[in-house]
Amino acid sequence: MKCVICNREDCENGYCELHRKAYESIVKKYEVWKKVLEISWKEYLSEIIKNPLTGEWAKEVAVYLIESGEK
Ligand SMILES: [Zn+2]
Structure with missing residues (x-):
């Protein structure tokens, strides 16, 4: 199975290790944001993409x- 993002071979559940870590931190951060802001998953993802501080891996996942x- 290949990573859905970078096509690397060594992956579990659709993501390679780096993209899976980025995905997990995106999900974790969303839990925090949701408590503070009224933000949908999609809005949150666009914020991640727009944010210049977001790492490349996380951006690709978003x-x-x-x-x-x-969803
Ligand atoms: Zn990957």
Whole structure:
């Protein structure tokens, strides 16, 4: 199985190690944001993409999640 984002071979559940870590931190951060802000998953993902401080890995994951329409 390949990573859905970078096509690397060594991956579990659709993501390689780096993208899975980025995905997990995105999900974790969303839990925090949700408590403070009224923000939807999609809005949150666009904020991640717009944020210049977001790492490349996380950005790629966010773009993928928006495009795939995952909730
Ligand atoms: Zn990857």
